[in-house]
Amino acid sequence: MGRWLIGIDVGTSGTKTLLVDDEGRVVARAYREYPLETPRPGWAEQDPAAWYRAAVEGVREVIRQSGLAPADVAGIGLSGQMHGSVFLDRSGDVVRPPLLWCDTRTAEEVRELNRTVGRERMIRLAGSPAMEGFTSPKVLWLRRYEPENFGRVDVLLLPKDYVRYRLTGEKSTEVSDAAGTGLFDVERMDWSTDLVESVGLRHDQLPPVLGSADVAGRLTESAAAETGLPPGVPVVAGGADNACGAVGAGVVRAGRALVSIGTSGVVLCHAPEPRRDEGGRVHTFNHAVPGAWYLMGVMLAAGLSLRWVREELGHLERMAAELTGADAYDLLAREAERSPAGARGLWFLPYLNGERTPHADPHARGVWFGLSSAHRREDLIRAVLEGVAYGLKDSLEILRSLGMEIEALRALGGGARSPLWRQILADVLQVPIARLNVDEGPGYGAALLAGVGSGVWADVAEAADATVRVTDRVEPQEGLRLRYEAGYAMFRSLYQALRPLFREAARRSE
């Protein structure tokens, strides 16, 4: 039996597959994109079959790149975007496209849950109040607007659980993704009867909940034929992308924390006990480390804000990238470097799709504020990078106000690969931003979980300790502290001032 591991991260823009050796070295990687469907404004759906295809092709590609014998693979682990509602019928077919974490159609259902179950009770049981992105309001939405589809639901899975079901034929989930449903008691670590019944589901419509490193099943004959691996390879339960990101960044014990700029933006810290935020601004979810939790604040459009700039304003960079093979994001960052700290008095509110932490406001929208004819394109881009950093500072401040001691943040996600963005993070958040020897995040954490499940490492903390280390740190520049503190105060005031207008604008566009 070989000792090579595969980690598959079922992300929002695409699926990343990694092949890792038993010393934690990444030896091959593959990436397959798929579309994000927006059938109506605020809706976000994907085709689960596309996730599975991307995973299968990813496995084939990493094996091909490495030249490894397929029989040398010891285990597979999965990580995935959280909260998406994969409704399966009795034959295991998808009832309707899942509603994803970034889908905000459920504002009415969120109000209903926070009223009927009670906001405080939701926070105590589920670790967070009901929010548009979570799974439970999606179930209510289905029951209300598509009763026929609701009647066909046999089981509810999360995105990576669906891919694992296709690989193994077993339907299950695990603690870290169960925690993001809004149906799970995060302290008792079991489905909450009250929460499950509040959305009209029965217990038997929810899958068994495993530990993240438990072996959940083995590769079936048909999945083996599709992936090119031998049948019987163990597949571990895996974890939510943020839990796996934490494992893959070594955030596996108290005092460790990370900042991630992917599509979303996250500040997350390890928590040995399930401390809740009574204000419901950050979430308390179960970790992939057994018996542990993590607290996190989530921005909906962190990397997405820069991606939007690239798509809508970055024609030059996209063209240059196509001609020269450079990365359009790198070119945008280079342009932003020409703008000074504070972007010549320009602010950007990164609320393109509403915001979760700290405002829980689906109506908030993006804003450039302070624009004058003196501003240049470079200022517009820098203001976006700074606006995302200010939004992440909101999460950091809340975590600290809850007593979480955070001395430094480990950086993850595509955005954190930019040296300029890392420096801005260090300066705005006033904490050192650490880089790691591996910054693959969730897919890497999933591979480590596969290693634990197949006996390469004794437990999750040991796997992370053996493989993940800090390679360098960006320090905050003391000379910019006051400027960014003033910038942050203005950023916060802007949202407060605009909040009623965001509501008014939403009412007008109904």
Ligand SMILES: Nc1ncnc2c1ncn2[C@@H]1O[C@H](COP(=O)(O)OP(=O)(O)O)[C@@H](O)[C@H]1O
């Ligand atoms: N070179 C770069 N410089 C700055 N930002 C980048 C760079 N490369 C990627 N990004 C940002 O990272 C985001 C994608 O991050 P990633 O971790 O791959 O996201 P996800 O897993 O959510 O799809 C992009 O939307 C972009 O904002």
Ligand SMILES: O=C(CO)[C@@H](O)[C@H](O)COP(=O)(O)O
């Ligand atoms: O909704 C959340 C966490 O609560 C998101 O973090 C999703 O889990 C996916 O984010 P990306 O990895 O695609 O940015």
